[in-house]
Amino acid sequence: MAYLARRPGTWFWRLAIAPVAFVATIRTAFGYQWTDPMFNAYNFGSGLAGVCGAAKVLELACYPNGLLKVGEREPGVIENPAIELEQLNQEIHLRRGTGISPSEVAQERGSRRNPIAAGFLDAIEALTTMRGIGWQFGTGTDIYVPPETRDTTNKARFWRQTFASFLVYFVLFDVVTSAIQLVPGIGTPDGGSIFAFGGDNLLKKYAISVAIEFSTGVAFILGFEMVYRLVTLIILPIPAFKQEPSFWPPLFDKPWASVSLHEFWSKRWHQLLRQTFLVMGGYPLAFALSLVAMLLGFLLGTFTASGLFHYWALYGMGRGTDVQCLIFFAAQAVGVMLERVWKAVTGRRVGGWLGRAWVWIWVVGGIQWCINAWHERGFAGGMLVPPIVSPARFVVFPLVQPVFDALGVPVTLPLALNA
Structure with missing residues (x-):
């Protein structure tokens, strides 16, 4: 599907293949499991990947002209040929003094476009692009890119800085997850409830559950950044992929500093699955309600798709699902709509310390039951980092x-x- 999406005139074939690819993706994700309970968390990850892959199949099937990069009029053909000539001249200038003639540079650029090699690399890039940086689907959709703190002007220095930050995230992730595994029940493959402590003392019970939930959220952020930077370290130096440091901006932008739910979900939280949720629910429901309430459909569809994404992933752990995951994410649409009502009534956006408290109540307060569903299935009790x-x-x-x-x-x- 990804290969065809980067080849012109393939819409019919993509539509024909999509049902088979969709079923095969779901079957592979949920039909094969890690049977050792110590690795059950990987089954959750497999479920997430399967749902994400199935959404990608639908997305790639629905582009009439294929998946286009910025500046392309069809896959592999840029809108303005002068840009390509300018890129060639820039490369000739950079190679000056290396003993390589301009004709050899042009020939080398042509060899990079070997149809088989180019198609393979295009397919990998189309399949793995998440935020749409450099792609048309990532433009004009208010996609937010967090500010960069690393040096993007020097690839070697950027790589070293990324490696250093990867080590920091790895150590912190290991310490936090190892600490969570010390909690009775939760730290075992069988799992346990975050509400199992404190007895009848509700204040103590929920103080402990919030502490476990908050630690789990921190572990998620650390884990995301750790894996993302590891992938950056692997992919960036490979010449065939023609990657630049600017293609790998940070994932998060201090989510704890959010002053509204809109800011939290659209900017400060990672945007890796934004397109997935739009395809799964945002676009379909917005289209269905286009004559009545497009914005409501867009928000409700996107957040409900996010809930279904996490809801279905639980199934991969072999212990059923939990509707509380779906309810939490779908409820975020209600919170965002309430912020819009507030602005319409008062003329002011939600913000300041009250806005920050609002976010913490909706997110930290509401996600407890979702995280509890994960821990009850042994999510944190397996081997996350080999001893x-x-x-x-x-x-x-x-x-x-x-x-x-x-x-x-x-x-x-x-x-x-x-x-």
Whole structure:
């Protein structure tokens, strides 16, 4: 599908193949599982990937002219040929003094466009592009790119900075997830409820559940950034992919600083699945309600699709689904609409410290039952980081254990040697 989406005149074939590709994607994602409970979290990831892939199949099938990059009038053909000539001249200028003649540069550029190689690379890029940076579907849709703190003018320096940040995210992710696994029940493959602590004391019960939920949210952010930067480190140096540092901006922009739900979900939270949710629900429901309430349909469809995305992924863990995941994400559309009503009535946007409290109530308060559904299925109890490469088990826990012993804290931390 991705290959055909980057070839002109293939709409009929993509429509014909789409049903088979859709079913095959879902069947592969949910039909094959990790049977060891220690790896059940990977089944959740497989479910997420399967739903995302199925949405990608539908998206690629629906472009009449194929999936186009910025400046293209059809796949591989740019709108303004002068741009391509300028790019060739720039490369000739950069190669000056290297002993390579202009004709050899032009020939090399032509060899890069070997139909088979170009088609393969195009297919990979079309299949893996998420935010639409450099693609037409990512323009004109208010896509937000977080500010960059790394040096994008020097690829080698950017790579080193990315590597350093990857190590930081890896260590922090390992420490946070290892700490979560110390919680009784939740830290086992069988799973447990975040509401199982505190007894009849509601204040204590929900204080503990919020602490576990917040730690889980932090782990998600760290995990996303860790994997994203690892992929950046692998892909960026490969010449065939012709990647630039500017193609790999950060994923998050301090989501804890959001002053409205609109800002949280449209800017500060990661936008990797934005197009997936638009295809799954935003566009279809907006079209269905176009004569009545397009904006309402767009918001409700997008957030409901997000809920279904997480709802179906739970099925991959082999313990059924939980409608609370669907309810949480669908309810975010209601919150965003209430912000629009507030602006219409008062003339002012939701913001300031009250806006920040509003976001925390809707997100941190509401997502508890969704995260509880994940933990009840053993999401955090499996092997997220192999003990043999765990900084927490090799360094952090051995340093903390004597402190616990001296303070009389009855906790035995798992170490690398006895993992």
